Amino acid sequence: MGAVQARMESALSRLLPPAHVAPARLHEAMRYAAxxxxxxxxxxxxxxxxxxxxxxPERLEVAAAAVELIHAYSLVHDDLPCMDDxxxxxxxxxxxxxxxxxTALLVGDALQTLAFQLLAEHRLADEPRAQLEMVxxxxxxxxxxxxxxxxxxxxxxxxxxxxxAELEFMHIHKTGALIRAAVLIGAACGKPLAEAERAHLDRYxxxxxxxxxxxxxxxxxxxxxxxxGKTAGKDSxxxxxxxxxxxxxxxxxxxxxxLRADAHAALAGLGSRGARLAALADFVVLRKF
Amino acid sequence: MGAVQARMESALSRLLPPAHVAPARLHEAMRYAAxxxxxxxxxxxxxxxxxxxxxxPERLEVAAAAVELIHAYSLVHDDLPCMDDxxxxxxxxxxxxxxxxxTALLVGDALQTLAFQLLAEHRLADEPRAQLEMVxxxxxxxxxxxxxxxxxxxxxxxxxxxxxAELEFMHIHKTGALIRAAVLIGAACGKPLAEAERAHLDRYxxxxxxxxxxxxxxxxxxxxxxxxGKTAGKDSxxxxxxxxxxxxxxxxxxxxxxLRADAHAALAGLGSRGARLAALADFVVLRKF
Numbered sequence: 001m002g003a004v005q006a007r008m009e010s011a012l013s014r015l016l017p018p019a020h021v022a023p024a025r026l027h028e029a030m031r032y033a034a035x036x037x038x039x040x041x042x043x044x045x046x047x048x049x050x051x052x053x054x055x056x057p058e059r060l061e062v063a064a065a066a067v068e069l070i071h072a073y074s075l076v077h078d079d080l081p082c083m084d085d086x087x088x089x090x091x092x093x094x095x096x097x098x099x100x101x102x103t104a105l106l107v108g109d110a111l112q113t114l115a116f117q118l119l120a121e122h123r124l125a126d127e128p129r130a131q132l133e134m135v136x137x138x139x140x141x142x143x144x145x146x147x148x149x150x151x152x153x154x155x156x157x158x159x160x161x162x163x164x165a166e167l168e169f170m171h172i173h174k175t176g177a178l179i180r181a182a183v184l185i186g187a188a189c190g191k192p193l194a195e196a197e198r199a200h201l202d203r204y205x206x207x208x209x210x211x212x213x214x215x216x217x218x219x220x221x222x223x224x225x226x227x228x229g230k231t232a233g234k235d236s237x238x239x240x241x242x243x244x245x246x247x248x249x250x251x252x253x254x255x256x257x258x259l260r261a262d263a264h265a266a267l268a269g270l271g272s273r274g275a276r277l278a279a280l281a282d283f284v285v286l287r288k289f
Numbered sequence: 290m291g292a293v294q295a296r297m298e299s300a301l302s303r304l305l306p307p308a309h310v311a312p313a314r315l316h317e318a319m320r321y322a323a324x325x326x327x328x329x330x331x332x333x334x335x336x337x338x339x340x341x342x343x344x345x346p347e348r349l350e351v352a353a354a355a356v357e358l359i360h361a362y363s364l365v366h367d368d369l370p371c372m373d374d375x376x377x378x379x380x381x382x383x384x385x386x387x388x389x390x391x392t393a394l395l396v397g398d399a400l401q402t403l404a405f406q407l408l409a410e411h412r413l414a415d416e417p418r419a420q421l422e423m424v425x426x427x428x429x430x431x432x433x434x435x436x437x438x439x440x441x442x443x444x445x446x447x448x449x450x451x452x453x454a455e456l457e458f459m460h461i462h463k464t465g466a467l468i469r470a471a472v473l474i475g476a477a478c479g480k481p482l483a484e485a486e487r488a489h490l491d492r493y494x495x496x497x498x499x500x501x502x503x504x505x506x507x508x509x510x511x512x513x514x515x516x517x518g519k520t521a522g523k524d525s526x527x528x529x530x531x532x533x534x535x536x537x538x539x540x541x542x543x544x545x546x547x548l549r550a551d552a553h554a555a556l557a558g559l560g561s562r563g564a565r566l567a568a569l570a571d572f573v574v575l576r577k578f
Contacts, residue, residue, distance in 0.1 A: 017433055017434065021434075022438070022442075023433065023438045023441040023442050023445070025441065025445065026433050026437070026438060026441040027433060030433060073398075077394055077398060080394065082389075082390035082391045082394060083391050083394065100371075101371035102371045102372050102444050103441065103444070105366055105369065105371060105372065105394075106433075106437050106440055106441050106444075108398070109362075109366060109397070109398075109401065109437050110432050110433040110437040110438070112398065112401055112402065113401065113428050113431045113432035113433070113437065114428070114432055114433070116405045116424060116427075116428045117424075117425060117428035117429060117432060119424070120421045120422075120424035120425035120428060121425045121428075127417070128416070128417035128418040128420075128421050129417040131417075131421055132409050132417050132420055132421060132424075133409075135405060135406075135408070135409035135421075135424055136406060136409035136410045138405075139402050139403070139405045139406035139409060139410075140406060142402045143399050143402035143403055143406060144306055144312070144315050144316060144319060144395075144399040144402070144403065145306065145310075148315070148395050148398050148399040148402065149311070149312045149315060149399070151395055152312040152314065152315040152392065152395050153311075153312050155391050155392070155395075156312070156314065
C-alpha cells in the first residue's frame with residue numbers, strides 16, 4: 001500500500017501543472033488541494049483491480065490520478081462555506097481558507113477538467129474505443145446521476161431522518177459511484193475481462209463503497225479531529241443523517257463487517273487475482289482514520 | 290442562425306437529464322441554467338465549422354452541446370457571490386438566486402461533467418481516436434491553461450490597469466480558448482482536414498474570439514441591462530480591466546473591425562466552405578446584445 005501511495009504522489013505531482021506556470025496561483029492551489037495527503041483509497045482500488053486484468057502500472061497511475069482528481073475536486077467544493085463550510089482538510093486549512101473562495105471554486109473546476117484531460121491524452125487501453133469507455137465511466141460516476149447527484153441528495157437530507165434504504169441510496173451516489181469507477185477503470189487498463197468477472201468487480205465495488213461510508217460515519221462519531229485530519233463530529237452537528245444516527249453504533253459496526261464479508265464473497269470467482277482487492281476491503285473496514 | 294439555435298435548444302433539452310429524474314431539483318436547476326436563452330455563439334461556430342468538413346448535423350449538435358454546457362457551467366459559477374456576484378443572467382435570476390448557492394455550485398459541476406460524458410457516449414467521429422482528441426481539445430480549452438485559468442487571471446487583474454497585451458492574454462484564455470474549441474471540435478465531426486485548413490480555422494477562431502470579447506466590453510459599456518439580459522456596466526463598476534478602459538471606445542471599435550477583417554482573411558483559403566464562418570464573424574462584431 002505504501003508503495004502505491006508513494007507512486008501516486010509522484011504521479012500526481014508530475015501530472016498536475018507545475019506551480020510556476022501561469023496562472024501560477026491557480027496551479028499552486030490545485031497542487032495544494034491534490035498533493036501531500038489523503039489515504040488514496042480510490043487509487044489503491046484502481047491498482048488492486050488492475051491486478052485482476054494484469055494492467056501496466058504506467059497506465060494505472062494515470063487512470064487512478066484521474067479518479068483521484070475528481071475526488072480532490074469534490075472535497076474542495078464540499079468544504080466551501082455554501083456547502084459543508086469546513087476549514088480543515090487532511091490536517092491543513094481548506095483551500096478556500098488558505099487561498100480564497102473564488103480560487104477554491106476555480107481549483108475544483110480545473111481539477112475536474114484535468115481528470116478528463118488525463119483520460120484523453122495518455123494511452124490507457126489497447127483500443128481507443130475502450131478508453132472512451134473510461135471517459136464515460138468516470139463522467140457518469142462523477143455527474144448528476146453519480147457523485148454530484150449524491151451531494152444534492154445530501155444537501156436536501158440535512159436535518160431530516162432517513163430510512164436505511166434512503167441513506168444507502170444517497171451513499172451509493174455520493175461515495176459509491178466514484179469508488180465503483182476506481183475499480184472498473186483500473187481493471188479497464190488491462191486485458192479485457194469476461195462479463196462475469198466484471199460483475200464480480202461490480203459487486204465488490206458496491207460493497208466496499210458502502211462499507212467505506214459506514215466506517216466513515218463511525219469514525220466521524222468516534223474519532224478525534226487530530227486523528228482524522230478533518231473536523232470530527234461534523235456530520236451530527238450539521239444535522240446530517242449518518243449510519244450511526246440511523247441505526248446506532250453496534251448495528252453500524254455489524255453492517256460494516258457484513259459488507260466486508262460480501263466484498264470477499266464477490267472476489268471468490270477471481271481466485272488469487274483478487275487478493276489485493278480482498279486486503280483493501282479489510283483495510284477500508286478496519287482503518288482508524 | 291435561427292434554425293441552428295432552435296435545433297440546439299431541442300438537442301440540449303434531449304441531452305440534459307429530465308427534470309423528473311432524481312435528484313430532481315439538481316436536474317431542474319441544470320435545465321434552468323442551460324436552456325431557454327443565450328445567443329448560442331459557440332454552437333453556431335461549431336455548426337459553421339462543420340460546413341468546412343461536411344460534418345453531419347446529428348454529430349454537430351452533440352459536440353456543440355458539449356461545448357455549450359462548458360460555457361453554461363462557467364456562467365453559473367461566474368455569477369456566484371464569491372466570483373462576480375451577479376443576480377441576473379439571460380434576463381432571468383441567476384441560478385444561485387433562483388435556487389441557492391450550494392445547488393448552483395453543484396449545477397456548474399454537473400454541467401461540466403455532462404459535457405465530457407456527451408463527448409464519450411455518442412459517436413461523433415469516424416475513429417474513436419479522433420473522438421478522444423475532441424475530449425482532449427475540450428479539456429485543455431476549459432481547464433487551468435484555458436478558460437478556468439483565464440478566470441483566475443481575471444480575478445487577479447481586478448482593480449489593476451492592464452497593458453493591451455496583458456488584456457489580450459487574459460481573454461485568449463477566458464473566452465478565446467473555448468471559442469477555438471467550438472470551431473475545431475465542430476470541424477472534427479466531419480472529414481479529416483489538411484494541416485493548412487486547420488491552421489486557417491485556428492487563425493479565424495483566434496480573431497473571432499478576441500473580437501467577441503472586444504464587442505462584449507463595448508456592449509457592457511454602452512448597452513442597457515434590458516437589452517443585454519445581464520447587468521450592464523458591471524465590469525467597470527467592479528474595477529475590471531476592459532478594452533474600453535484600456536484603449537477607449539473609438540479604438541476598441543476599430544480593433545473589433547480589424548479582427549473581423551482578420552477573421553475573413555483567415556477564411557480565404559477555404560473558399561465557399563467558409564461562408565458561414567464569415568457570416569458569423571460579422572454577427573459577432575455587429576451584434577447589439
